Amino acid sequence: MADWQDYTQDKEAGRHTVTGTVKVLRDVWSPQLRNRRDLLVYLPPSYEPSNKRYPVIYMHDGQNLFDQFTSFAGSGR
Numbered sequence: 001m002a003d004w005q006d007y008t009q010d011k012e013a014g015r016h017t018v019t020g021t022v023k024v025l026r027d028v029w030s031p032q033l034r035n036r037r038d039l040l041v042y043l044p045p046s047y048e049p050s051n052k053r054y055p056v057i058y059m060h061d062g063q064n065l066f067d068q069f070t071s072f073a074g075s076g077r
Contacts, residue, residue: 007040007066017068020045040066 007022021043027036042065044054059065 004041015069018066021047022066042066 002025004023004025007024008016008018023041023043025039025041028039029036046052047054
């Protein structure tokens with residue numbers, strides 16, 4: 001089973017711009033790139049208390065979606 005963590009769990013307070021619930025799966029092996037990457041997932045506010053199904057959007061952006069602090073060109077917010 002995957003060990004999903006809160007993205008802000010090990011972040012310094014006040015430096016990150018994450019809004020909402022973002023989970024991270026650390027060090028996912030990529031056979032194509034031959035390296036490890038973190039996988040980040042945004043969960044909508046109504047996700048936890050329900051069994052509702054949600055559509056999925058996959059976005060490959062190099063850390064520019066969720067956190068302006070880790071972004072090289074500003075976040076997508």
